[in-house]
Amino acid sequence: MSWLITGGAGYIGAHVVEVLRAAGEPVVVLDDLSTGRAGRLPAEVPLEVGSTLDRKLLDRVLTAHRVTGVVHLAARKQVAESVGDPLGYYRANVHGLTVLLEAVAAAGVRRFVFSSSAAVYGMPAADDLTGGLVTEETPCRPMNPYGETKLAGEWLVRAAGRAHGIGTVCLRYFNVAGAARTDLVDTGAANVIPMFFERLERGEAPLIFGDDYPTPDGTCVRDYVHVSDLAEAHLAAVRHLQRAGDPAAAGDLTVNIGTGRGASVRELADLVAEVTGVKEPAPRVGERRPGDPARVVASAALARDRLGFEARRSLAEMVESAWAGWRARPQDPA
Numbered sequence: 001m002s003w004l005i006t007g008g009a010g011y012i013g014a015h016v017v018e019v020l021r022a023a024g025e026p027v028v029v030l031d032d033l034s035t036g037r038a039g040r041l042p043a044e045v046p047l048e049v050g051s052t053l054d055r056k057l058l059d060r061v062l063t064a065h066r067v068t069g070v071v072h073l074a075a076r077k078q079v080a081e082s083v084g085d086p087l088g089y090y091r092a093n094v095h096g097l098t099v100l101l102e103a104v105a106a107a108g109v110r111r112f113v114f115s116s117s118a119a120v121y122g123m124p125a126a127d128d129l130t131g132g133l134v135t136e137e138t139p140c141r142p143m144n145p146y147g148e149t150k151l152a153g154e155w156l157v158r159a160a161g162r163a164h165g166i167g168t169v170c171l172r173y174f175n176v177a178g179a180a181r182t183d184l185v186d187t188g189a190a191n192v193i194p195m196f197f198e199r200l201e202r203g204e205a206p207l208i209f210g211d212d213y214p215t216p217d218g219t220c221v222r223d224y225v226h227v228s229d230l231a232e233a234h235l236a237a238v239r240h241l242q243r244a245g246d247p248a249a250a251g252d253l254t255v256n257i258g259t260g261r262g263a264s265v266r267e268l269a270d271l272v273a274e275v276t277g278v279k280e281p282a283p284r285v286g287e288r289r290p291g292d293p294a295r296v297v298a299s300a301a302l303a304r305d306r307l308g309f310e311a312r313r314s315l316a317e318m319v320e321s322a323w324a325g326w327r328a329r330p331q332d333p334a
Contacts, residue, residue, distance in 0.1 A: 002026035003238065004067045006052055006100065007074030008045075009036030011186040012115070012176060015231035016071060017045060018184070023235050028065040030058075031074065040184055052096035058103035069111035069241065070104055071234055072097065075149075078190050079119065082146035083290045093149035097156055105164040110247035113237045114157045114170045118223070118256070119147030121172075123293035133299035136172070136254055143293055158252045167250030169237040169307075174223040174258035174298045176230055178318035185325025186227075192265065193319060196272045197326045205281040206272065208265050210288035213295075219265040221295040223258035226313035226321075233257045236307040258298025259311045268315070275319045 003020060007013040008029030013036065020027050021042070028046040031038075038047055046065060050057040052074055061067070075093045076082070082089040097114075104112060121134050122141035129138065142148045154170045161168035177193050179185040186194050196206040211218035237253075244250035263271075269283045303309045 001066050001068045002028050003069045003071055004028050004030060004061065004065065005071045005073065006030045007036065007072075007115075009033060009038055009040050009047065010073065011184070011188070012227060012230060013073045014040035014184050015180055015227045016073065016234045017041060018180065019228075019231040019235050020071075020238065021045070025238065028061065028067065030061060035188060037187070052100045053091075055099050055103055058100060059107070062103055062107040062109060067107065067109055069113070069238065070100070070109060071113040071115075071238070072100060073115045075115065077117070077146060079144050079146050079292065080289050082144050082149070086145035089145045089149050093146075094152050094156070097153050101156065101160045104166065105160060110166050111238075111241040112157060112161065112166050112168045113234060113241070114153060114168065116154050116170045116172045116254070117147065117150045118172055118174045118258070118296050118298065119144065120151040120154065121293075121296060122147060124296070130299060133260060133297055134256065135299040136256060136302050144290065154254060158254075161252050165248040167241045167244055167247035168252045169240060170252070170254040171233060171237060172254065172256045173230060174225050174256065174296065176227050177224050178226040178228065178313065178321040179325040180228045180231075180321070182325040182328035185322060185329055187329050192268065193272065193322050194326065196269060197276070197323065200272075200276060200278045203281075205284035206269050208269060208283050208285050209292060211266070211285045215264060215294055217264050217266045220292055221262040221264045221297065223260065223262055223297040224268075224315050224318055225258050225311050226318050229311040229313055230257055233303065233307065233309045236303075236309040240307055253306060255303040255306060256298040256300060257303060257309075257311075258300055260298055260300045262295065262297035263315055268319075271315065271319050272323075275316070275323050
């Protein structure tokens with residue numbers, strides 16, 4: 001019996017694999033390696049190379065590895081890219097999830113953890129916040145196709161769970177950063193911290209996308225969570241589903257995974273300069289990115305109350321560990 005981790009060779013996925021294995025959970029990884037790296041995984045972890053769009057592959061993997069639960073991380077996840085390629089995003093993130101859930105239901109798998117996103121909230125209105133924080137009751141109004149696919153994915157997961165007796169947990173990630181080890185670092189440059197590193201390494205000014213937002217310093221405010229904390233949240237979700245003797249009795253749970261603390265992009269840029277020691281050139285302000293909301297900071301209360309999970313690591317730890325990994329990263333990220 002094992003947990004299938006889709007996208008398990010990716011940045012977040014490899015951390016989830018590490019944490020589940022350390023907790024004694026057998027795992028198998030499915031990854032198409034489009035952005036993942038097989039080298040992130042221990043040699044003893046089975047790796048099946050392929051897509052969640054491949055039903056025959058899914059049927060074989062679920063049966064051959066006696067899968068009893070799924071952690072679904074595989075997805076496309078760049079906001080700006082989703083604006084230009086909505087069809088590709090809906091195919092990968094919604095249709096791929098549909099095919100996976102069909103296979104899960106047919107195989108009798110009854111535990112499912114879904115990787116969602118704070119992007120489902122869009123730009124919450126002040127009247128929708130509780131103490132200035134986004135709660136799970138905040139209305140979902142995604143501003144871009146990526147967020148739309150994640151919200152549609154939640155609907156699909158919950159509906160399939162109810163129909164097929166599957167216990168489900170949807171984890172709404174806020175901004176993920178850092179690394180547990182240098183070999184597990186985020187080697188892409190789609191997220192803001194590695195984007196800063198990449199430009200500094202080339203001797204270019206870090207780029208801030210817009211400084212005219214309605215925030216204290218005009219730059220976007222985000223809730224950053226260490227990837228190791230996020231991986232531990234997945235273990236908490238797994239344990240939540242396992243505690244129910246009948247997985248269906250666990251019902252469906254949707255929780256934010258964040259810290260409850262916000263930092264602006266300019267504050268983050270200042271911290272990156274401090275950690276790296278590279279203070280010149282100073283950050284440059286560019287145009288806003290399509291679909292970026294001004295402020296999104298989590299309420300972490302429900303995750304604490306229902307999963308017993310609370311993020312422990314600081315933003316400084318995120319930047320320091322990410323920088324250590326960036327300097328030690330393989331030059332070919334493929």
